Amino acid sequence: MSEEELMIKQLFDEEKLTDKQKQIIIAAIESFSEKGYSATSTSEIAKKAGVAEGTIFRHYKTKKDLLMSIVAPLMAKLIGPFVVNDFNKVLDRKYDRVEDFLKATIENRREVLIKLLPVIKILLQEIPFQPELRELFLEQIAKKIFDRVSIIIKGYQEKGELIEMPPESVARLAITSILGYLISRYVLFPDLEWDDELETDRTIQFIMHGLGKKE
Amino acid sequence: MSEEELMIKQLFDEEKLTDKQKQIIIAAIESFSEKGYSATSTSEIAKKAGVAEGTIFRHYKTKKDLLMSIVAPLMAKLIGPFVVNDFNKVLDRKYDRVEDFLKATIENRREVLIKLLPVIKILLQEIPFQPELRELFLEQIAKKIFDRVSIIIKGYQEKGELIEMPPESVARLAITSILGYLISRYVLFPDLEWDDELETDRTIQFIMHGLGKKE
Amino acid sequence: MSEEELMIKQLFDEEKLTDKQKQIIIAAIESFSEKGYSATSTSEIAKKAGVAEGTIFRHYKTKKDLLMSIVAPLMAKLIGPFVVNDFNKVLDRKYDRVEDFLKATIENRREVLIKLLPVIKILLQEIPFQPELRELFLEQIAKKIFDRVSIIIKGYQEKGELIEMPPESVARLAITSILGYLISRYVLFPDLEWDDELETDRTIQFIMHGLGKKE
Amino acid sequence: MSEEELMIKQLFDEEKLTDKQKQIIIAAIESFSEKGYSATSTSEIAKKAGVAEGTIFRHYKTKKDLLMSIVAPLMAKLIGPFVVNDFNKVLDRKYDRVEDFLKATIENRREVLIKLLPVIKILLQEIPFQPELRELFLEQIAKKIFDRVSIIIKGYQEKGELIEMPPESVARLAITSILGYLISRYVLFPDLEWDDELETDRTIQFIMHGLGKKE
DNA sequence: CATGAATGAGCTTTCATTCAT
DNA sequence: GATGAATGAAAGCTCATTCAT
Numbered sequence: 027m028s029e030e031e032l033m034i035k036q037l038f039d040e041e042k043l044t045d046k047q048k049q050i051i052i053a054a055i056e057s058f059s060e061k062g063y064s065a066t067s068t069s070e071i072a073k074k075a076g077v078a079e080g081t082i083f084r085h086y087k088t089k090k091d092l093l094m095s096i097v098a099p100l101m102a103k104l105i106g107p108f109v110v111n112d113f114n115k116v117l118d119r120k121y122d123r124v125e126d127f128l129k130a131t132i133e134n135r136r137e138v139l140i141k142l143l144p145v146i147k148i149l150l151q152e153i154p155f156q157p158e159l160r161e162l163f164l165e166q167i168a169k170k171i172f173d174r175v176s177i178i179i180k181g182y183q184e185k186g187e188l189i190e191m192p193p194e195s196v197a198r199l200a201i202t203s204i205l206g207y208l209i210s211r212y213v214l215f216p217d218l219e220w221d222d223e224l225e226t227d228r229t230i231q232f233i234m235h236g237l238g239k240k241e
Numbered sequence: 242m243s244e245e246e247l248m249i250k251q252l253f254d255e256e257k258l259t260d261k262q263k264q265i266i267i268a269a270i271e272s273f274s275e276k277g278y279s280a281t282s283t284s285e286i287a288k289k290a291g292v293a294e295g296t297i298f299r300h301y302k303t304k305k306d307l308l309m310s311i312v313a314p315l316m317a318k319l320i321g322p323f324v325v326n327d328f329n330k331v332l333d334r335k336y337d338r339v340e341d342f343l344k345a346t347i348e349n350r351r352e353v354l355i356k357l358l359p360v361i362k363i364l365l366q367e368i369p370f371q372p373e374l375r376e377l378f379l380e381q382i383a384k385k386i387f388d389r390v391s392i393i394i395k396g397y398q399e400k401g402e403l404i405e406m407p408p409e410s411v412a413r414l415a416i417t418s419i420l421g422y423l424i425s426r427y428v429l430f431p432d433l434e435w436d437d438e439l440e441t442d443r444t445i446q447f448i449m450h451g452l453g454k455k456e
Numbered sequence: 457m458s459e460e461e462l463m464i465k466q467l468f469d470e471e472k473l474t475d476k477q478k479q480i481i482i483a484a485i486e487s488f489s490e491k492g493y494s495a496t497s498t499s500e501i502a503k504k505a506g507v508a509e510g511t512i513f514r515h516y517k518t519k520k521d522l523l524m525s526i527v528a529p530l531m532a533k534l535i536g537p538f539v540v541n542d543f544n545k546v547l548d549r550k551y552d553r554v555e556d557f558l559k560a561t562i563e564n565r566r567e568v569l570i571k572l573l574p575v576i577k578i579l580l581q582e583i584p585f586q587p588e589l590r591e592l593f594l595e596q597i598a599k600k601i602f603d604r605v606s607i608i609i610k611g612y613q614e615k616g617e618l619i620e621m622p623p624e625s626v627a628r629l630a631i632t633s634i635l636g637y638l639i640s641r642y643v644l645f646p647d648l649e650w651d652d653e654l655e656t657d658r659t660i661q662f663i664m665h666g667l668g669k670k671e
Numbered sequence: 672m673s674e675e676e677l678m679i680k681q682l683f684d685e686e687k688l689t690d691k692q693k694q695i696i697i698a699a700i701e702s703f704s705e706k707g708y709s710a711t712s713t714s715e716i717a718k719k720a721g722v723a724e725g726t727i728f729r730h731y732k733t734k735k736d737l738l739m740s741i742v743a744p745l746m747a748k749l750i751g752p753f754v755v756n757d758f759n760k761v762l763d764r765k766y767d768r769v770e771d772f773l774k775a776t777i778e779n780r781r782e783v784l785i786k787l788l789p790v791i792k793i794l795l796q797e798i799p800f801q802p803e804l805r806e807l808f809l810e811q812i813a814k815k816i817f818d819r820v821s822i823i824i825k826g827y828q829e830k831g832e833l834i835e836m837p838p839e840s841v842a843r844l845a846i847t848s849i850l851g852y853l854i855s856r857y858v859l860f861p862d863l864e865w866d867d868e869l870e871t872d873r874t875i876q877f878i879m880h881g882l883g884k885k886e
Numbered sequence: 887c888a889t890g891a892a893t894g895a896g897c898t899t900t901c902a903t904t905c906a907t
Numbered sequence: 908g909a910t911g912a913a914t915g916a917a918a919g920c921t922c923a924t925t926c927a928t
Contacts, residue, residue: 046892062370064279068919078893083920085891151366154428155277189450191443199447202421203414210413213369228406232414235404236451261909283902293910298903300908476888492800494709498923508889513924581796584858585707619880621873629877632851633844640843643799658836662844665834666881691913713898723914728899730912 030055033141037099047085049075054092059144063093063152093152097159100145101167103138124182128230132204136222143212172197203233245270248356252314262300264290269307274359278308278367308367312374315360316382318353339397343445347419351437358427387412418448460485463571467529477515479505484522489574493523493582523582527589530575531597533568554617557608558660562634566652573642602627633663678786682744692730694720699737704789708738708797738797742804745790746812748783769832772823773875777849781867788857817842848878 030052034043043051053075057066068089072079086092121127139146153160176193179200183189188196207229211220245267249258258266268290272281283304287294301307336342354361368375391408398404403411422444426435460482464473473481483505487496498519502509516522551557569576583590606623613619618626637659641650678700679693688696698720702711713734717724731737784791798805821838824845828834833841852874856865 044891060370062277062279064277065370067917069917079919080894080921081892084893087920089919147369151369154362154366155275155280195440195443198421198425199418199444202425203418206413206417206421210417225410228410229414232451234451236447236449259908282900284900287911294902295904295910295912296908299910302903304902474887490800492707492709494707495800497921499921502890509923510889510891510925511887514887514889517924519923577799581799584792584796585705585710625870625873628851628855629848629874632855633848636843636847636851640847655840658840659844662881664881666877666879689912712896714896724898725900725914725916726912729914732899734898 033145036138036141037096037103037145046075046077046081049077050082050085050092051096055096055144055148058093058096059147059151063089063148064155068092090156093148093156094159096145097149097152098162100142100149101163103142105167105170124187125230125234127178128200128204128233129226132226132230139208140212147213175201200233203229244356248360251353251356252311252318252360261290261292261296265292265297265300265307266311270311270359270363273308273311274362278304278363279370283307305371308363308371309374311360312364312367313377315357315364316378318357320382320385339402340445340449342393343415343419343448344441347441347445351441354423355427362428390416415448418444459571463575466568466571467526467533467575476505476507476511480507480512480515480522481526485526485574485578488523488526489577493578494585498522520586523578523586524589526575527579527582528592530572530579531593533572535597535600554612555660555664558630558634558663559656562656562660569638570642577643605631630663633659678790681783681786682741682748682790691720691722691726694722695727695730695737696741700741700789700793703738703741704792704796708734708793709800713737735801738793738801739804741790742794742797743807745787745794746808748787750812750815769827770875770879773845773849773878774871777871777875781871784853785857792858820846845878848874 031048033055034048034051038051050071053071054066057071057074060066068082069079071092072082075082082092086095121130149159149163153163172194175197179188179193179196183193183196207225211222211225246263248270249263249266253266265286268286269281272286272289275281283297284294286307287297290297297307301310336345364374364378368378387409390412394403394408394411398408398411422440426437426440461478463485464478464481468481480501483501484496487501487504490496498512499509501522502512505512512522516525551560579589579593583593602624605627609618609623609626613623613626637655641652641655676693679688679696683696695716698716699711702716702719705711713727714724716737717727720727727737731740794804794808798808817839820842824833824838824841828838828841852870856867856870
């Protein structure tokens with residue numbers, strides 16, 4: 027329970043949720059991420075949450091509403107680090123080298139990501155099917171992160187630290203590499219043994235220097 | 242119709258499908274990839290396919306059966322290129338440089354991938370929720386491809402063309418980069434304008450040399 | 457608001473209603489008469505009345521209770537004119553001619569009827585389905601009115617003003633004609649243009665002389 | 672069963688209904704007319720009809736659909752007599768006197784009306800709440816009947832058989848008198864003892880000559 | 887008094903599946 | 908082989924009502 031309580035706190039810290047609401051959210055996250063949104067029934071959520079089915083609909087008008095209220099705060103969390111002054115340090119040249127910036131970013135976010143993993147899974151799963159979610163994600167999240175990252179990329183490019191390539195391509199390549207690592211690590215093969223620090227380093231190294239042999 | 246006919250041919254070439262079966266498959270692929278497996282009803286498929294509801298169940302015992310019969314041949318197709326002698330050319334040192342190999346592979350497969358994209362989408366969506374699918378994928382596909390790719394990687398490593406790093410890490414990084422590109426290109430932002438050849442080159446360049454500035 | 461306030465006053469003058477109660481009553485009348493008793497939810501009434509759902513049930517034990525408490529006073533109002541000494545004037549031969557009596561009655565009651573129309577609509581709608589209501593209506597209202605009217609009819613018959621026919625038949629014919637007029641006027645075709653005085657006269661003329669051409 | 676079978680035949684003679692459909696219709700008519708449309712549940716109808724609940728929705732997309740498919744043919748039946756050549760006899764002066772026409776009409780239709788009474792009850796009950804029904808009724812039925820009746824009225828007025836009064840008023844008065852009789856007889860007080868022929872005559876007499884004493 | 891969260895039975899509707907034709 | 912009517916379980920959701928605050 028403390029695990030989930032933490033997740034709830036991470037996601038809904040500012041909002042005031044009743045106990046029942048928390049239980050519903052936790053149960054919904056668990057079921058959605060295990061079986062998918064469509065394949066999860068509200069009665070199942072109710073049972074798992076230990077509340078009456080009607081209670082769910084008192085708090086969330088529809089099942090989709092419940093999905094949204096789970097996934098929307100996640101998006102806020104996801105842009106969070108890119109908009110708050112955490113990132114200003116980067117812009118303030120705190121991190122001279124891209125490597126250090128990348129490592130700090132990944133390390134800094136790893137814990138949050140792990141905790142929010144089930145919700146992230148839900149988000150990724152449902153984006154293709156929920157147009158509202160998709161739009162929200164593209165316009166509110168992807169665009170904002172992208173803009174921020176582009177600025178940073180341009181900064182490093184000007185410093186001669188990064189290859190000359192349109193920032194959007196650079197961003198795409200870097201972001202998908204990181205996500206590819208995280209998805210492999212935590213979604214696809216969580217059961218394998220991973221040396222997290224080593225793999226993080228390898229991913230960063232890859233992003234910076236590619237796979238070509240340095241002679 | 243010719244589009245879908247092609248897809249069907251791609252996937253089920255060896256098997257003999259009646260017209261009705263083809264229509265069912267096409268309708269199912271369309272609906273599954275648009276709304277997801279769970280959110281698609283068999284009656285909807287029947288209507289779209291122009292057959293009676295019962296007809297679906299004559300050919301496919303259950304709805305899941307239908308899913309499997311769509312997605313299983315895809316897997317065969319996906320390993321195909323890695324197991325048939327196409328690849329032996331690589332091993333036969335036909336492609337001296339990794340770049341050429343990567344480019345040839347992507348180009349060679351791009352058309353097939355595009356055509357099979359809806360089915361791939363279905364596969365990716367359902368893998369987390371269908372244990373049978375997951376197992377099938379991991380053991381039959383991922384493992385086989387991985388083994389093959391590892392051999393190739395080792396070959397290039399021995400030639401001094403690739404960095405010294407465990408082949409599994411190399412494979413992960415390369416594959417996620419390519420998939421990241423394809424997913425960005427065809428799933429997430431299909432509506433953006435893409436210079437496909439250029440972006441392919443950039444992806445390959447990235448895989449080979451990373452993002453670090455060459456001095 | 458003053459419209460509804462008036463209706464409330466008309467119906468519940470003697471009783472003491474809190475503000476909340478009034479709002480509930482008004483909201484209930486509006487919804488019941490618009491969508492029917494069964495098709496109206498208590499939560500809807502609560503929302504329209506601007507009170508909490510629980511508040512309704514503090515004042516009215518059940519939903520049916522609410523219906524009854526709306527419709528019962530209406531019945532009292534409906535017999536009212538026939539039992540109080542208003543009517544004695546008729547018996548006291550104040551109105552020599554039936555026509556005058558009918559006209560006075562209709563005119564006298566028209567305003568009240570219009571104001572209470574929504575409640576009357578509810579009563580008429582629910583009588584077939586609520587046995588208690590039906591019984592209440594038949595025994596308390598219909599019978600009493602009928603008795604009173606019969607006396608009056610007999611009076612006029614003795615005076616030779618009315619045809620010789622069992623009073624119950626006379627009553628039925630007269631009452632349905634008047635109700636038919638009022639229902640046509642206010643329920644079925646309220647949007648048509650009506651010359652109220654003229655149609656009232658025609659209705660009375662019809663009751664008295666029928667449709668046959670006088671030669 | 673034969674009673675209901677007859678009703679079904681009366682209403683749906685031209686259409687082809689399966690046995691299950693008939694059972695559903697019969698059960699729905701029974702329940703709707705007893706408890707009202709809103710207060711009747713589809714599960715109740717299913718149980719009474721001896722079919723699965725799903726079966727209802729295979730034939731009728733929604734509950735309202737079921738209502739409509741019951742009530743729409745009734746309307747056709749109701750205009751029927753006024754548009755078919757039954758009525759031409761009247762226009763052909765077959766009935767010299769209005770009385771005879773009225774009597775023939777009532778007698779002629781009484782049986783049908785009695786048989787269709789439950790459906791008529793449903794129609795009357797739901798017209799105020801179902802805008803589609805209301806519109807259908809007003810435009811398709813009321814208007815058509817009214818037009819027909821107006822012609823007939825004018826005919827008799829020209830013959831000097833009827834009072835000079837706008838045909839719409841004449842129609843209203845006559846129709847509400849007849850309906851008032853039928854509703855009193857069959858809906859409000861079906862349990863009283865009625866001498867049907869006598870009351871029919873009285874109603875007609877009333878329509879023709881009113882309640883005023885002939886001297 | 888008033889509230890509104892909570893309930894669980896019941897609502898309309900959809901579902902995957904069966905089977906007689 | 909193909910149909911589509913029939914099923915009944917289960918879906919999402921609403922309901923009247925209760926009760927701790």
